[in-house]
Amino acid sequence: MNYLDTIDWGRLPDVLTFSRESPMIFSSGLFLFCALFFLPMYMILRRTTTLRIIFVALFSLFFYYESSGEYVLILLFSATMDYLIGRAMEATDDPSRRKYLVCTSILVNLSLLSYFKYFYFLLDLLQMALASLGLSSPLDVPLEARDYFIPAGISFYTFQTLSYTVDIYRGEIRPLRRWIDYLFYLSFFPQLVAGPIVRAKDFIPQIHRRPQLLKAEYGEALALIISGLIKKAIIGDFIGANLVDQVFAEPSRFTGLENLFAVYGYAMQIYCDFSGYSDMAIGIALLLGFRFNINFDSPYQSGNITEFWRRWHISLSTWLRDYLYIPLGGNRKGKVRTYVNLIITMLLGGLWHGAALRFVLWGAIHGVALALHKLYLSIFDHFGWRRKNPLRIQRFIGQVITFHLVCFAWIFFRADTMDTATMVITQITDHFTPEVFLQFIDGYRNVLILLVIGYLLHFTSHRQEQRFRSWITERSFLVQAGIFLVVIFALLQIRSADAQPFIYFNF
Numbered sequence: 001m002n003y004l005d006t007i008d009w010g011r012l013p014d015v016l017t018f019s020r021e022s023p024m025i026f027s028s029g030l031f032l033f034c035a036l037f038f039l040p041m042y043m044i045l046r047r048t049t050t051l052r053i054i055f056v057a058l059f060s061l062f063f064y065y066e067s068s069g070e071y072v073l074i075l076l077f078s079a080t081m082d083y084l085i086g087r088a089m090e091a092t093d094d095p096s097r098r099k100y101l102v103c104t105s106i107l108v109n110l111s112l113l114s115y116f117k118y119f120y121f122l123l124d125l126l127q128m129a130l131a132s133l134g135l136s137s138p139l140d141v142p143l144e145a146r147d148y149f150i151p152a153g154i155s156f157y158t159f160q161t162l163s164y165t166v167d168i169y170r171g172e173i174r175p176l177r178r179w180i181d182y183l184f185y186l187s188f189f190p191q192l193v194a195g196p197i198v199r200a201k202d203f204i205p206q207i208h209r210r211p212q213l214l215k216a217e218y219g220e221a222l223a224l225i226i227s228g229l230i231k232k233a234i235i236g237d238f239i240g241a242n243l244v245d246q247v248f249a250e251p252s253r254f255t256g257l258e259n260l261f262a263v264y265g266y267a268m269q270i271y272c273d274f275s276g277y278s279d280m281a282i283g284i285a286l287l288l289g290f291r292f293n294i295n296f297d298s299p300y301q302s303g304n305i306t307e308f309w310r311r312w313h314i315s316l317s318t319w320l321r322d323y324l325y326i327p328l329g330g331n332r333k334g335k336v337r338t339y340v341n342l343i344i345t346m347l348l349g350g351l352w353h354g355a356a357l358r359f360v361l362w363g364a365i366h367g368v369a370l371a372l373h374k375l376y377l378s379i380f381d382h383f384g385w386r387r388k389n390p391l392r393i394q395r396f397i398g399q400v401i402t403f404h405l406v407c408f409a410w411i412f413f414r415a416d417t418m419d420t421a422t423m424v425i426t427q428i429t430d431h432f433t434p435e436v437f438l439q440f441i442d443g444y445r446n447v448l449i450l451l452v453i454g455y456l457l458h459f460t461s462h463r464q465e466q467r468f469r470s471w472i473t474e475r476s477f478l479v480q481a482g483i484f485l486v487v488i489f490a491l492l493q494i495r496s497a498d499a500q501p502f503i504y505f506n507f
Contacts, residue, residue, distance in 0.1 A: 030066070034059075042288065046211045053184045053207065056288070060187040064152070067193050071151035075187060078109060082161045083182040086168050086175030098169055105165040113158045116150050121355030153193035155352055159319055161186055164200040166323060173201045181207055190281040190288070194274070196295040196315035203290070211289025219473025222480055224283030226472070226487050232276030233491045235454045240269045243447045248414055251423040256432035257440055259424050265447070266414045267407050268454045271300070274313070300406070300458055303398035305369040308406060320349050339374060343367035358412040358421060365409040 038059055045052040065072045085105045089098050114122075164185075167173045176182045185203050213221075247254050247262035254262070275296035282292045299312035309317045325345040331338040343364070350363020415421035441448060472480060 031063075034063075039287075046289070049208055049210070050180075052211075053180055056189075057180060057184045057187060060184075060189040060192060063189040064187060064192055067152040071154075074112060074151055074154070075157060076183070078112070078157065078161050079183045079186045080179065081105070081108060082165050082186075083176065083179050085165055086182070089165070089168050090175050102165050102169040106162060109158050109162055113154060116154055118351075118355040156194065156197055157186055157192060159197050159316075159323075160200070163197075163319065163323065167199070167201060173204065176204065188285070188290070190285040190290075191292065194277045194281070196278055196281065196292055196313075197319050198292055198315070202293065206290050209289070213287065213289060216473055217286055219475075219480075220469050221283040221286035222484065223469040223472040224279045224286070226484060227468075228276040228279030228281075228283060229487055229491060230276075231272035231279065231454075235450050236269045236272030236276060238450055239265045239447055239454070240273075243444060244269055244414070248416070248420060248424065251420060251427050254427065255436055255440075256428045256430070257434060257436060259427040260432070261440070261444070261448075261451075263407050263411055263424065263428075265451055266410050267300070267403075268451055268458075270410065270413075271296070271458065272454060298458060300403055300455075301399065302402050303395045304373055304402055305366065305405060306373050308402055309366070309370070316349070316352075320345050324348060335375075335378060339371035342370045342374065346370060353413070358415060358418055361418075362409050362412045365405075365412070369405060 041055065042052065045055050061072055061075075064075055082105055085101050089101050092098060092101075164173075164182075168175050176185070181204075184207060185198075185200060188198070188203070191198055243258075244262050244265045247258055248266075251259055251262075278295040282295070285292050293315065295314050297311040297314065299308050302308035302311055325341055328341040328344060329337055330341060344367070346363040346367030347360060348363070350359045350361070350366070353359045353362070411424050412418075412421045415424060472483070475483070
Protein backbone atom coordinates (compact mmCIF):
# COMPACT_ATOMS: atom_id res chain seq x y z
CA MET A 1 0.00 0.00 0.00
CA ASN A 2 1.34 3.44 -0.93
CA TYR A 3 0.88 5.67 2.12
CA LEU A 4 1.29 8.78 -0.03
CA ASP A 5 -2.06 7.89 -1.60
CA THR A 6 -3.74 8.16 1.82
CA ILE A 7 -2.75 11.82 2.21
CA ASP A 8 -5.41 14.36 1.31
CA TRP A 9 -3.20 16.56 -0.85
CA GLY A 10 -6.13 18.89 -1.48
CA ARG A 11 -5.86 20.18 2.08
CA LEU A 12 -2.19 21.05 1.66
CA PRO A 13 -2.79 24.71 0.62
CA ASP A 14 -4.95 25.22 3.73
CA VAL A 15 -2.34 23.61 5.98
CA LEU A 16 0.43 25.77 4.53
CA THR A 17 -1.59 28.99 4.88
CA PHE A 18 -1.04 31.13 7.97
CA SER A 19 -3.61 30.75 10.75
CA ARG A 20 -3.64 32.85 13.91
CA GLU A 21 -5.25 29.97 15.78
CA SER A 22 -2.51 27.45 14.92
CA PRO A 23 0.86 29.10 14.23
CA MET A 24 3.84 26.90 13.48
CA ILE A 25 5.95 26.02 16.53
CA PHE A 26 8.62 23.39 17.11
CA SER A 27 6.25 21.00 18.89
CA SER A 28 3.56 21.18 16.18
CA GLY A 29 2.91 18.43 13.67
CA LEU A 30 3.33 20.87 10.77
CA PHE A 31 6.90 21.70 11.79
CA LEU A 32 7.80 18.03 12.18
CA PHE A 33 6.30 17.37 8.73
CA CYS A 34 8.26 20.23 7.16
CA ALA A 35 11.45 19.12 8.92
CA LEU A 36 11.24 15.76 7.09
CA PHE A 37 11.76 17.67 3.83
CA PHE A 38 14.02 20.43 5.14
CA LEU A 39 16.75 18.35 6.80
CA PRO A 40 17.57 16.05 3.83
CA MET A 41 17.71 19.04 1.48
CA TYR A 42 19.91 20.92 3.94
CA MET A 43 22.32 17.98 4.06
CA ILE A 44 22.46 17.91 0.26
CA LEU A 45 23.25 21.64 0.09
CA ARG A 46 25.60 21.83 3.08
CA ARG A 47 28.73 21.94 0.85
CA THR A 48 27.32 24.69 -1.41
CA THR A 49 27.46 27.80 0.75
CA THR A 50 25.35 30.24 -1.25
CA LEU A 51 22.59 27.75 -2.12
CA ARG A 52 22.51 26.57 1.49
CA ILE A 53 22.15 30.16 2.75
CA ILE A 54 19.38 30.93 0.25
CA PHE A 55 17.54 27.70 1.06
CA VAL A 56 17.63 28.29 4.84
CA ALA A 57 16.63 31.94 4.43
CA LEU A 58 13.61 30.93 2.30
CA PHE A 59 12.59 28.25 4.79
CA SER A 60 12.99 30.76 7.65
CA LEU A 61 10.71 33.22 5.85
CA PHE A 62 8.16 30.44 5.32
CA PHE A 63 8.46 29.53 9.02
CA TYR A 64 7.86 33.15 9.99
CA TYR A 65 4.94 33.43 7.55
CA GLU A 66 3.36 30.44 9.30
CA SER A 67 3.83 32.33 12.58
CA SER A 68 2.80 35.85 11.57
CA GLY A 69 1.35 35.85 8.06
CA GLU A 70 1.87 38.99 5.99
CA TYR A 71 3.95 40.57 8.76
CA VAL A 72 6.89 38.70 7.25
CA LEU A 73 7.16 41.84 5.11
CA ILE A 74 8.10 43.83 8.23
CA LEU A 75 10.95 41.39 8.84
CA LEU A 76 12.12 41.81 5.23
CA PHE A 77 11.93 45.60 5.56
CA SER A 78 14.03 45.61 8.76
CA ALA A 79 16.60 43.27 7.22
CA THR A 80 16.92 45.41 4.08
CA MET A 81 17.06 48.73 5.91
CA ASP A 82 19.70 47.71 8.44
CA TYR A 83 21.79 45.92 5.82
CA LEU A 84 21.92 49.16 3.80
CA ILE A 85 22.59 51.26 6.91
CA GLY A 86 25.43 48.96 7.89
CA ARG A 87 27.02 49.28 4.44
CA ALA A 88 26.52 53.06 4.50
CA MET A 89 28.26 53.38 7.88
CA GLU A 90 31.24 51.47 6.55
CA ALA A 91 31.43 53.72 3.49
CA THR A 92 31.82 56.95 5.48
CA ASP A 93 34.38 58.29 7.94
CA ASP A 94 32.19 61.22 8.95
CA PRO A 95 31.29 60.70 12.66
CA SER A 96 28.15 62.84 12.41
CA ARG A 97 26.87 60.85 9.41
CA ARG A 98 27.58 57.56 11.17
CA LYS A 99 25.65 58.80 14.19
CA TYR A 100 22.78 59.90 11.96
CA LEU A 101 22.67 56.46 10.32
CA VAL A 102 22.68 54.48 13.56
CA CYS A 103 20.06 56.81 15.06
CA THR A 104 17.91 56.22 11.97
CA SER A 105 18.15 52.45 12.54
CA ILE A 106 17.24 52.83 16.21
CA LEU A 107 14.36 55.23 15.52
CA VAL A 108 12.76 53.20 12.71
CA ASN A 109 13.08 49.84 14.44
CA LEU A 110 11.80 51.10 17.78
CA SER A 111 8.96 52.95 16.01
CA LEU A 112 7.82 49.71 14.36
CA LEU A 113 8.11 47.86 17.66
CA SER A 114 6.24 50.62 19.50
CA TYR A 115 3.41 50.68 16.96
CA PHE A 116 2.71 46.96 17.11
CA LYS A 117 3.22 46.53 20.86
CA TYR A 118 2.38 49.87 22.45
CA PHE A 119 -0.03 51.83 20.22
CA TYR A 120 -3.19 51.01 22.16
CA PHE A 121 -1.35 51.20 25.49
CA LEU A 122 -0.18 54.73 24.70
CA LEU A 123 -3.62 55.57 23.28
CA ASP A 124 -5.28 54.50 26.54
CA LEU A 125 -2.82 56.60 28.56
CA LEU A 126 -3.60 59.59 26.32
CA GLN A 127 -7.34 59.07 26.72
CA MET A 128 -6.96 58.82 30.51
CA ALA A 129 -4.96 62.05 30.57
CA LEU A 130 -7.50 63.86 28.37
CA ALA A 131 -10.41 62.49 30.42
CA SER A 132 -8.83 63.85 33.60
CA LEU A 133 -8.90 67.27 31.92
CA GLY A 134 -12.50 66.83 30.81
CA LEU A 135 -11.56 66.37 27.16
CA SER A 136 -12.32 63.58 24.68
CA SER A 137 -9.75 61.85 22.50
CA PRO A 138 -10.07 62.24 18.70
CA LEU A 139 -8.34 58.85 18.32
CA ASP A 140 -10.74 56.85 20.50
CA VAL A 141 -10.89 53.26 19.20
CA PRO A 142 -13.63 50.97 20.58
CA LEU A 143 -12.31 47.88 22.38
CA GLU A 144 -14.08 45.48 20.02
CA ALA A 145 -12.51 47.19 16.98
CA ARG A 146 -8.91 46.80 18.17
CA ASP A 147 -6.54 44.37 16.49
CA TYR A 148 -4.19 43.10 19.19
CA PHE A 149 -2.21 40.72 16.98
CA ILE A 150 1.53 41.23 17.45
CA PRO A 151 3.97 39.83 14.87
CA ALA A 152 5.67 36.85 16.48
CA GLY A 153 9.11 37.56 17.88
CA ILE A 154 9.17 41.21 16.79
CA SER A 155 10.90 42.19 20.04
CA PHE A 156 13.56 39.52 19.57
CA TYR A 157 14.53 40.28 16.00
CA THR A 158 14.31 44.04 16.65
CA PHE A 159 16.90 43.69 19.42
CA GLN A 160 19.04 41.51 17.14
CA THR A 161 19.04 43.96 14.26
CA LEU A 162 19.71 46.89 16.62
CA SER A 163 22.72 45.09 18.07
CA TYR A 164 24.06 44.71 14.51
CA THR A 165 23.90 48.40 13.59
CA VAL A 166 25.06 49.58 17.04
CA ASP A 167 28.02 47.19 16.99
CA ILE A 168 29.00 48.45 13.52
CA TYR A 169 28.78 52.03 14.82
CA ARG A 170 30.99 51.09 17.78
CA GLY A 171 33.49 49.44 15.46
CA GLU A 172 33.08 46.01 17.04
CA ILE A 173 32.06 44.24 13.81
CA ARG A 174 32.22 44.85 10.07
CA PRO A 175 29.00 44.87 8.01
CA LEU A 176 28.08 41.89 5.88
CA ARG A 177 28.77 42.21 2.16
CA ARG A 178 25.67 40.39 0.90
CA TRP A 179 22.04 41.14 1.70
CA ILE A 180 21.17 37.42 1.68
CA ASP A 181 23.74 36.83 4.42
CA TYR A 182 22.12 39.44 6.63
CA LEU A 183 18.64 38.11 5.91
CA PHE A 184 19.95 34.65 6.82
CA TYR A 185 21.23 35.99 10.17
CA LEU A 186 18.13 37.97 11.09
CA SER A 187 15.56 35.37 10.00
CA PHE A 188 17.38 32.17 11.11
CA PHE A 189 14.32 30.15 12.13
CA PRO A 190 15.51 28.26 15.23
CA GLN A 191 15.63 31.46 17.31
CA LEU A 192 13.47 33.79 15.23
CA VAL A 193 10.18 33.94 17.13
CA ALA A 194 11.21 33.45 20.78
CA GLY A 195 14.95 33.85 21.05
CA PRO A 196 17.54 33.50 22.30
CA ILE A 197 18.75 36.91 21.12
CA VAL A 198 21.83 36.01 19.08
CA ARG A 199 24.42 38.75 18.66
CA ALA A 200 25.72 39.39 15.17
CA LYS A 201 29.35 39.12 16.36
CA ASP A 202 28.62 35.58 17.59
CA PHE A 203 26.60 34.43 14.57
CA ILE A 204 28.22 36.06 11.55
CA PRO A 205 31.55 34.18 11.78
CA GLN A 206 29.59 30.91 11.51
CA ILE A 207 27.59 31.75 8.36
CA HIS A 208 30.15 30.71 5.75
CA ARG A 209 31.68 27.90 7.77
CA ARG A 210 30.86 24.49 6.31
CA PRO A 211 28.45 22.71 8.68
CA GLN A 212 30.03 19.72 10.39
CA LEU A 213 28.08 17.58 12.82
CA LEU A 214 30.32 15.38 14.92
CA LYS A 215 28.89 12.56 16.98
CA ALA A 216 29.30 14.49 20.24
CA GLU A 217 27.53 17.54 18.81
CA TYR A 218 24.75 15.39 17.39
CA GLY A 219 24.23 13.77 20.80
CA GLU A 220 24.22 17.17 22.49
CA ALA A 221 21.72 18.53 19.97
CA LEU A 222 19.40 15.54 20.34
CA ALA A 223 19.58 15.73 24.14
CA LEU A 224 18.71 19.44 24.03
CA ILE A 225 15.74 18.85 21.71
CA ILE A 226 14.44 15.98 23.87
CA SER A 227 14.82 17.95 27.10
CA GLY A 228 13.15 20.97 25.48
CA LEU A 229 10.17 18.89 24.32
CA ILE A 230 9.79 17.34 27.78
CA LYS A 231 9.99 20.71 29.50
CA LYS A 232 7.62 22.57 27.20
CA ALA A 233 5.13 20.11 25.78
CA ILE A 234 4.87 17.65 28.69
CA ILE A 235 5.59 19.49 31.95
CA GLY A 236 4.87 23.14 31.16
CA ASP A 237 1.75 22.72 29.03
CA PHE A 238 0.15 20.21 31.39
CA ILE A 239 0.72 22.34 34.50
CA GLY A 240 -0.52 25.41 32.66
CA ALA A 241 -3.70 23.85 31.26
CA ASN A 242 -4.70 21.92 34.39
CA LEU A 243 -3.86 24.36 37.17
CA VAL A 244 -2.41 27.76 36.26
CA ASP A 245 -4.87 28.78 33.53
CA GLN A 246 -7.87 27.70 35.57
CA VAL A 247 -6.87 29.57 38.72
CA PHE A 248 -5.74 32.77 37.01
CA ALA A 249 -8.94 32.84 34.94
CA GLU A 250 -11.03 33.33 38.12
CA PRO A 251 -8.90 33.35 41.32
CA SER A 252 -11.87 34.00 43.62
CA ARG A 253 -13.31 30.55 42.82
CA PHE A 254 -10.25 28.84 44.28
CA THR A 255 -8.79 28.68 47.76
CA GLY A 256 -5.66 30.52 48.80
CA LEU A 257 -3.79 27.21 48.77
CA GLU A 258 -4.76 26.61 45.14
CA ASN A 259 -3.79 30.17 44.23
CA LEU A 260 -0.39 29.72 45.90
CA PHE A 261 0.31 26.50 44.03
CA ALA A 262 -0.87 28.14 40.82
CA VAL A 263 1.86 30.75 41.36
CA TYR A 264 4.43 28.00 42.00
CA GLY A 265 3.04 26.23 38.95
CA TYR A 266 3.41 29.30 36.77
CA ALA A 267 7.01 29.75 37.92
CA MET A 268 7.69 26.23 36.66
CA GLN A 269 5.50 26.61 33.56
CA ILE A 270 7.22 29.74 32.28
CA TYR A 271 10.65 28.27 33.00
CA CYS A 272 9.81 25.00 31.21
CA ASP A 273 8.13 26.86 28.37
CA PHE A 274 10.87 29.37 27.69
CA SER A 275 13.94 27.33 28.58
CA GLY A 276 12.37 24.41 26.70
CA TYR A 277 12.08 26.58 23.59
CA SER A 278 15.65 27.76 24.06
CA ASP A 279 16.86 24.17 24.40
CA MET A 280 15.09 23.20 21.19
CA ALA A 281 16.32 26.31 19.35
CA ILE A 282 19.92 25.71 20.46
CA GLY A 283 19.62 21.99 19.61
CA ILE A 284 18.14 22.56 16.14
CA ALA A 285 20.76 25.23 15.39
CA LEU A 286 23.48 22.80 16.48
CA LEU A 287 22.10 20.18 14.08
CA LEU A 288 22.52 22.76 11.33
CA GLY A 289 26.10 23.52 12.39
CA PHE A 290 25.52 26.69 14.46
CA ARG A 291 26.33 27.02 18.15
CA PHE A 292 24.36 29.42 20.35
CA ASN A 293 25.25 30.49 23.87
CA ILE A 294 23.31 29.07 26.82
CA ASN A 295 20.15 31.06 27.62
CA PHE A 296 19.10 29.57 30.99
CA ASP A 297 21.32 28.33 33.80
CA SER A 298 19.05 26.85 36.50
CA PRO A 299 17.81 30.32 37.57
CA TYR A 300 15.75 29.18 40.56
CA GLN A 301 18.95 27.96 42.21
CA SER A 302 20.03 31.61 42.55
CA GLY A 303 20.99 32.85 46.00
CA ASN A 304 20.09 36.49 45.22
CA ILE A 305 18.26 38.54 42.62
CA THR A 306 21.46 39.64 40.87
CA GLU A 307 22.47 36.02 40.40
CA PHE A 308 18.95 35.26 39.12
CA TRP A 309 19.41 37.73 36.27
CA ARG A 310 22.76 36.17 35.43
CA ARG A 311 20.95 32.85 35.00
CA TRP A 312 17.50 33.82 33.61
CA HIS A 313 17.07 34.69 29.91
CA ILE A 314 20.78 35.40 29.66
CA SER A 315 20.62 36.72 26.10
CA LEU A 316 18.09 39.40 27.14
CA SER A 317 19.75 40.35 30.44
CA THR A 318 23.15 40.78 28.74
CA TRP A 319 21.53 42.76 25.89
CA LEU A 320 19.89 45.10 28.40
CA ARG A 321 23.22 45.43 30.21
CA ASP A 322 25.28 46.19 27.10
CA TYR A 323 22.84 48.37 25.15
CA LEU A 324 20.86 50.10 27.90
CA TYR A 325 22.36 49.87 31.41
CA ILE A 326 25.96 50.67 30.41
CA PRO A 327 24.99 53.51 27.99
CA LEU A 328 22.91 55.00 30.83
CA GLY A 329 26.11 55.15 32.86
CA GLY A 330 26.11 51.72 34.50
CA ASN A 331 27.92 51.89 37.81
CA ARG A 332 30.39 54.56 36.69
CA LYS A 333 28.55 57.63 37.98
CA GLY A 334 28.13 56.96 41.68
CA LYS A 335 26.02 54.67 43.81
CA VAL A 336 22.74 56.57 43.59
CA ARG A 337 22.99 56.80 39.80
CA THR A 338 23.77 53.06 39.69
CA TYR A 339 20.56 52.27 41.56
CA VAL A 340 18.56 54.58 39.28
CA ASN A 341 20.09 52.99 36.18
CA LEU A 342 19.19 49.52 37.42
CA ILE A 343 15.58 50.53 38.04
CA ILE A 344 15.25 52.29 34.66
CA THR A 345 16.73 49.28 32.86
CA MET A 346 14.33 46.85 34.48
CA LEU A 347 11.34 49.17 34.00
CA LEU A 348 12.09 49.22 30.28
CA GLY A 349 12.76 45.48 30.37
CA GLY A 350 9.29 45.03 31.84
CA LEU A 351 7.75 47.25 29.18
CA TRP A 352 9.62 45.22 26.52
CA HIS A 353 7.60 42.18 27.63
CA GLY A 354 4.24 43.83 27.14
CA ALA A 355 2.25 47.05 26.90
CA ALA A 356 0.57 47.02 30.30
CA LEU A 357 1.16 48.58 33.69
CA ARG A 358 1.47 45.11 35.25
CA PHE A 359 4.58 44.45 33.13
CA VAL A 360 6.00 47.80 34.21
CA LEU A 361 5.29 46.83 37.83
CA TRP A 362 6.98 43.46 37.26
CA GLY A 363 10.03 45.30 35.96
CA ALA A 364 9.88 47.76 38.87
CA ILE A 365 9.89 44.92 41.41
CA HIS A 366 13.01 43.43 39.84
CA GLY A 367 14.67 46.83 39.41
CA VAL A 368 14.13 47.85 43.03
CA ALA A 369 15.24 44.40 44.20
CA LEU A 370 18.46 44.67 42.17
CA ALA A 371 19.11 48.16 43.56
CA LEU A 372 18.48 47.01 47.15
CA HIS A 373 20.80 44.03 46.68
CA LYS A 374 23.48 46.38 45.35
CA LEU A 375 22.96 48.62 48.40
CA TYR A 376 23.12 45.59 50.73
CA LEU A 377 26.45 44.52 49.23
CA SER A 378 27.79 48.05 49.52
CA ILE A 379 26.89 48.28 53.22
CA PHE A 380 28.31 44.88 54.07
CA ASP A 381 31.50 45.59 52.11
CA HIS A 382 31.89 48.89 53.95
CA PHE A 383 31.89 47.16 57.33
CA GLY A 384 33.71 44.06 56.10
CA TRP A 385 30.82 41.75 57.03
CA ARG A 386 30.26 39.96 53.72
CA ARG A 387 31.75 36.54 53.12
CA LYS A 388 33.01 35.73 49.64
CA ASN A 389 31.83 32.16 50.17
CA PRO A 390 28.60 32.22 52.22
CA LEU A 391 27.71 29.33 54.49
CA ARG A 392 25.41 26.69 53.01
CA ILE A 393 22.54 27.72 55.30
CA GLN A 394 22.99 31.36 54.27
CA ARG A 395 22.83 30.45 50.61
CA PHE A 396 19.76 28.28 51.20
CA ILE A 397 17.96 31.16 52.92
CA GLY A 398 18.95 33.43 50.04
CA GLN A 399 17.59 30.91 47.53
CA VAL A 400 14.24 30.68 49.36
CA ILE A 401 13.89 34.48 49.58
CA THR A 402 14.93 35.01 45.95
CA PHE A 403 12.61 32.30 44.65
CA HIS A 404 9.58 33.72 46.46
CA LEU A 405 10.40 37.27 45.37
CA VAL A 406 10.52 36.06 41.77
CA CYS A 407 7.26 34.14 42.25
CA PHE A 408 5.58 37.24 43.69
CA ALA A 409 6.61 39.23 40.63
CA TRP A 410 5.37 36.43 38.33
CA ILE A 411 1.82 37.07 39.63
CA PHE A 412 1.73 40.43 37.82
CA PHE A 413 3.44 38.92 34.77
CA ARG A 414 0.83 36.15 34.42
CA ALA A 415 -2.37 37.91 35.45
CA ASP A 416 -4.45 39.34 32.62
CA THR A 417 -5.30 42.46 34.66
CA MET A 418 -4.18 44.20 37.82
CA ASP A 419 -7.49 43.21 39.41
CA THR A 420 -6.69 39.54 38.76
CA ALA A 421 -3.23 39.93 40.30
CA THR A 422 -4.72 41.64 43.35
CA MET A 423 -7.31 38.87 43.72
CA VAL A 424 -4.62 36.15 43.60
CA ILE A 425 -2.65 37.89 46.35
CA THR A 426 -5.80 38.47 48.41
CA GLN A 427 -6.84 34.82 48.16
CA ILE A 428 -3.39 33.69 49.31
CA THR A 429 -3.20 36.10 52.25
CA ASP A 430 -6.84 36.08 53.42
CA HIS A 431 -8.27 32.70 52.32
CA PHE A 432 -5.37 30.28 52.57
CA THR A 433 -7.35 27.35 54.15
CA PRO A 434 -4.49 24.84 54.68
CA GLU A 435 -7.01 22.27 55.95
CA VAL A 436 -7.95 21.44 52.34
CA PHE A 437 -4.39 20.28 51.56
CA LEU A 438 -5.29 16.58 51.34
CA GLN A 439 -8.24 17.28 49.04
CA PHE A 440 -5.98 19.52 46.97
CA ILE A 441 -3.45 16.71 46.54
CA ASP A 442 -6.20 14.31 45.55
CA GLY A 443 -7.71 16.72 43.04
CA TYR A 444 -4.45 17.77 41.39
CA ARG A 445 -2.42 14.58 41.74
CA ASN A 446 -1.05 14.48 38.19
CA VAL A 447 -0.28 18.19 38.16
CA LEU A 448 1.60 17.94 41.45
CA ILE A 449 3.57 14.92 40.23
CA LEU A 450 4.76 16.86 37.18
CA LEU A 451 5.38 19.97 39.31
CA VAL A 452 7.63 18.00 41.67
CA ILE A 453 9.40 16.33 38.75
CA GLY A 454 9.93 19.75 37.16
CA TYR A 455 11.53 21.24 40.26
CA LEU A 456 13.62 18.14 40.88
CA LEU A 457 14.95 18.29 37.32
CA HIS A 458 15.56 22.01 37.69
CA PHE A 459 17.69 21.50 40.79
CA THR A 460 19.62 18.63 39.20
CA SER A 461 23.29 19.49 38.96
CA HIS A 462 24.96 20.30 35.66
CA ARG A 463 26.93 17.12 36.08
CA GLN A 464 23.72 15.11 35.71
CA GLU A 465 22.77 17.08 32.60
CA GLN A 466 26.17 16.31 31.10
CA ARG A 467 25.75 12.64 31.97
CA PHE A 468 22.41 12.61 30.12
CA ARG A 469 23.98 14.19 27.04
CA SER A 470 26.89 11.76 27.16
CA TRP A 471 24.49 8.84 27.54
CA ILE A 472 22.46 9.96 24.52
CA THR A 473 25.65 10.46 22.49
CA GLU A 474 26.94 6.95 23.25
CA ARG A 475 23.76 5.22 22.07
CA SER A 476 23.36 3.89 18.56
CA PHE A 477 21.31 5.77 15.99
CA LEU A 478 18.42 3.29 16.31
CA VAL A 479 18.32 3.70 20.10
CA GLN A 480 18.47 7.49 19.77
CA ALA A 481 15.59 7.41 17.26
CA GLY A 482 13.64 5.11 19.60
CA ILE A 483 14.12 7.49 22.54
CA PHE A 484 12.95 10.42 20.43
CA LEU A 485 9.85 8.51 19.30
CA VAL A 486 9.04 7.57 22.91
CA VAL A 487 9.18 11.25 23.87
CA ILE A 488 6.89 12.16 20.95
CA PHE A 489 4.48 9.37 21.95
CA ALA A 490 4.44 10.56 25.57
CA LEU A 491 3.82 14.10 24.35
CA LEU A 492 0.81 12.98 22.30
CA GLN A 493 -0.60 10.96 25.23
CA ILE A 494 -0.26 13.67 27.87
CA ARG A 495 -1.36 16.78 26.08
CA SER A 496 -5.11 17.15 25.83
CA ALA A 497 -5.28 19.71 23.04
CA ASP A 498 -3.36 21.04 20.08
CA ALA A 499 0.21 22.23 20.57
CA GLN A 500 0.17 25.31 22.81
CA PRO A 501 2.00 28.43 21.59
CA PHE A 502 5.03 29.42 23.62
CA ILE A 503 4.46 32.02 26.33
CA TYR A 504 7.17 34.25 24.84
CA PHE A 505 5.70 33.85 21.34
CA ASN A 506 4.31 37.41 21.37
CA PHE A 507 7.21 39.06 23.18
